[in-house]
Amino acid sequence: MPPELTTQFSPSREDPPTVKRIEPELPDSQSVSAVDEISDSWHRCLADYHVDPKDPSAPNVVTQSELKASKEPVADIIAQAREEIDRLYAIVRQQGYVVLFCNNTGVAIHHRGDESRSEDFKRWGIWLGGVWSEQIEGTNGIGTCITEQRPLLVHCGQHYRSRHSKLTCAGAPIFDALGKLAGVLDVSAVATESPDRPQQLALAATIASARAVEERLFRELFRHEWIIAALPSDDTAPAMLLAVDEQQRIIGADRVARQTFALDEQTLAAGKPLSALFEFSLLLFRRRGGQDIPVLLPRLEGRIHWRALITPPLAKSNLSRSWPEAVVHSQPRLSMLSFMPMPEAPDLSRGGLSPTMKSRICNFIESHISEKISLDALSSMAGLSPHHFARAFQQSLGMPPHRYLLRRRLDHVEQMLRDTQLPLSHIALAVGFSDQSHLNRHFRRLTGMSPSLARGLER
Secondary structure, three states: OOHHHHHHOOOOOOOOOOOOOOOOOOOOOOOOOOHHHHHHHHHHHHHOOOOOOOOOOOOOEOOHHHHHHHHHHHHHHHHHHHHHHHHHHHHHHHHOOEEEEEEOOOEEEEEEOOHHHHHHHHHHOOOOOEEOOHHHHOOOOOHHHHHHOOOEEEEHHHOOOHHHOOEEEEEEEEEOOOOOEEEEEEEEEEOOOOOOHHHHHHHHHHHHHHHHHHHHHHHHHOOOOEEEEEEEOOOOOOOEEEEEOOOOEEEEEOHHHHHHHOOOHHHHHHOEEHHHOEOOEHHHHHOOOOOOEEEEEEEOOOOOEEEEEEEOOOOOOHHHOOHHHHHHHHOOOHHHOOOOOOOOOOOOOOOOOOHHHHHHHHHHHHHOOOOOOOHHHHHHHHOEOHHHHHHHHHHHHOOOHHHHHHHHHHHHHHHHHHHOOOOHHHHHHHOOOOOHHHHHHHHHHHHOOOHHHHHHHHO
């Protein structure tokens, strides 16, 4: 903490306090330090908010009508978060913590705590209705978490207001399925100025619970789509969520996936092909029955495999699904990815189309040579993503699909030049070229002569 801040606003101690270095072990990421965030917060409190660090008054508490108004916009989020809040409270209650769910302005709108100590908690402001915005209360685990939009532990003397120096607060942001800040999950307790290691564990539990709430929100919004929970095997990125439609287009992504894959609203609205990110078999997306599908997805960039669980969509009709299916569908999976059994990774340096599939694809091309044949159509026949199919095709036939198709069309042209008297314009259309000039261009590129000259030489 800058000397001018700690000296000027710490009258309760002979020596100015310093911001302790905090390095919580965060799930899905390397350890980080909050010292910069707390220092920045103190500067905001001094220069921007003009918070009085000596103010002895208790935190503001909203009225019952104001509390009701604050709850209404996030009632669905509270419903989705309730189970995770209960689970978190079961972990931290023995240490005297209160669990607070706050909206994105810092108002505590849902809580779990020891009711027999409610008056004590109310006196400290860590109870239902407490207002913990940074602008009003200075540096704290809820308001500063909202401003920084990242998990944060503010322990005792790291609070800006000296009145809060006996509190320890660990807050983690909750982002909705569209990547917007929905609120903060916080655990707070009255503590003494002591080493913050136990509080770091509380922060880790809070982060895990907040992430589970985010996953529940995502799964609820995209319950009728395929949901992919994925984690890179080399831990270069945290676990993330994608929603995929029946055409294997990415139409939803949580905040982590948006940042990792540079997915914005425009990209998601257009439906980015999943095949642009991963190799996969289309057969994966033909399975039903509600069972998760564990799979290793090769990433197109970097050749890293991702551990993934693919969850089939829920039926849209209530008559087609049971209540237990809906409950299971909503359960978080991200925390399971790092240790659950996965199938063996495919060997990316080997493989190709099976003999049966190779024959089927080639026969299809021959029988539809006059038509437009897309890579998507061929890959769908093989049950592979377009990228995976193109590589398997080249391994099996020695050339990419588009070159093979062009070569077969030109082979047909040569045969028709030799065996028929059809005009070149008719031959072009008969083998799938758009017109005679299109045929001339490719034929000359392959043989070094025009089709008419080649016909003359055959005679």
